[in-house]
Ligand SMILES: Nc1ncnc2c1ncn2[C@@H]1O[C@H](COP(=O)(O)OP(=O)(O)O)[C@@H](O)[C@H]1O
């Protein structure tokens with residue numbers, strides 16, 4: 001077994017592109033769910049809107065990437081308004097139903113044959129739509145350390161991605177510690193109490209939905225640009241639930257939680273996969289028990305098991321406060 | 332406390348001297364005037380108030396057996412529920428159909444029968460939240476602490492003053508969930524005062540509160556009148572009602588069946604019928 005290789009792969013994943021994407025998706029959910037109590041089960045839809053806006057605008061309409069990014073943000077604001085305006089006056093569960101349905105509708109429309117020309121059907125869109133971004137890449141060589149390895153392009157995505165994450169977290173920290181953030185937390189606790197104090201709850205819920213959705217769509221930008229391709233089936237409900245996993249792993253309503261959650265999630269996923277792969281090919285695990293082709297699925301089972309144990313022994317997540325979590329039971 | 336208190340009490344009582352003890356009677360200076368307020372739940376008419384006026388600067392008790400429609404009436408007046416028919420004014424301005432937060436901004440703030448403390452917010456944050464016109468409540472301005480920090484300090488000291496008055500200052504940094512039931516009632520009332528309301532509507536402020544805290548709650552309610560606020564409150568305990576209210580309105584089966592000073596209402600046949608109709612074994616002096 002090549003432990004150096006396993007470590008290199010796992011660590012590269014832990015701070016790599018996927019971690020950034022899931023961290024951004026989960027930061028958005030933290031705004032929705034952690035701070036405002038909004039059950040958005042369609043975060044994948046916001047990432048899809050971000051990713052597709054960029055790919056479609058650049059590939060199908062020859063629009064500059066930088067303008068395409070603005071279009072992506074605009075589109076995610078429109079999506080948030082479409083989802084929020086009809087549902088946020090109603091009980092919390094309506095938003096959950098509408099968002100999960102909407103994200104599936106977005107995916108189905110993206111992969112439908114009808115829009116094959118512009119949206120690329122089930123194959124999605126592949127092309128050099130990230131060219132303007134990668135033209136700015138100052139790294140001519142990649143990173144090839146014993147424990148970290150990135151191609152030049154990945155390195156550029158990772159550096160820009162983490163800078164983005166840092167900026168967004170700073171803004172998030174400022175927001176949740178402001179009177180605006182206090183209002184969101186109060187809405188999470190009891191909407192009617194907040195209304196009775198003269199606050200326009202509806203307006204704040206829409207603002208929260210927009211803010212978290214835009215952050216999610218920025219995750220979509222990273223997803224699309226890092227691969228220079230968008231595939232509709234990457235934006236299924238699994239993406240949303242992994243983002244929730246990342247959030248809860250870190251501890252909801254903690255600013256840094258999505259980072260810790262995403263790092264641990266991807267480290268574990270890749271570590272378990274590499275360990276299994278090597279153990280199988282070295283013959284430590286007999287072929288009849290786990291085949292090489294099954295490793296991909298089994299890693300999810302094992303990571304799932306690990307997460308279950310974590311939730312049993314540390315339900316508040318890494319950063320959460322167990323006492324605070326217990327208050328939720330409405331003592 | 333007794334001296335200034337009795338002054339305000341006398342003034343409030345004097346205002347009622349000329350008011351008839353009949354349901355829907357005119358008041359000399361009404362802050363709320365409601366007409367034909369009806370709310371049905373399926374076949375049940377929960378509220379059916381023909382006319383009612385609430386005198387400004389007074390403490391008015393709204394009493395009546397369980398299910399009389401008192402909470403529903405509160406919900407309607409404060410915009411938390413919508414009427415089938417009817418309209419009402421606050422300071423002469425029609426506010427029926429106004430959303431709850433706008434009602435609160437116009438100066439009418441309510442508390443809830445089932446206390447709504449914001450559990451995972453600290454006591455001080457519960458208080459700060461309620462302050463009006465906060466600059467930092469806007470998304471953009473929230474990002475720049477220097478814009479709202481000064482105001483936040485002013486709000487905090489105002490909140491601390493109220494917490495001291497309500498004997499909650501020791502709990503300043505605890506989660507609201509850590510308070511006892513009675514302390515939550517106190518917090519909810521103190522929080523409502525952060526809005527600087529003209530009229531405070533308290534739905535069963537004493538329910539589930541231990542006797543010692545009850546006395547201090549009573550004192551706080553009297554203080555509100557002293558500060559020029561109007562109080563409309565729902566209460567079951569007739570001793571409490573007699574002690575602090577200037578005027579009593581009695582509801583039964585959605586209607587106002589009697590009005591008057593505490594003493595006159597308690598001898599009123601319609602009131603006795605209303606209560607006995609609901610619970611044959613409950614006397615009006617229950618709760619001693
Ligand atoms: N949301 C509702 N749906 C159906 N019936 C209700 C609802 N709210 C209150 N009621 C009914 O309306 C009547 C008045 O209730 P309520 O206003 O809570 O009385 P009170 O506060 O005087 O005890 C009761 O018969 C109650 O069952």
Ligand SMILES: [Mg+2]
Nearest residue numbers: 401402403444
């Ligand atoms: Mg009630």
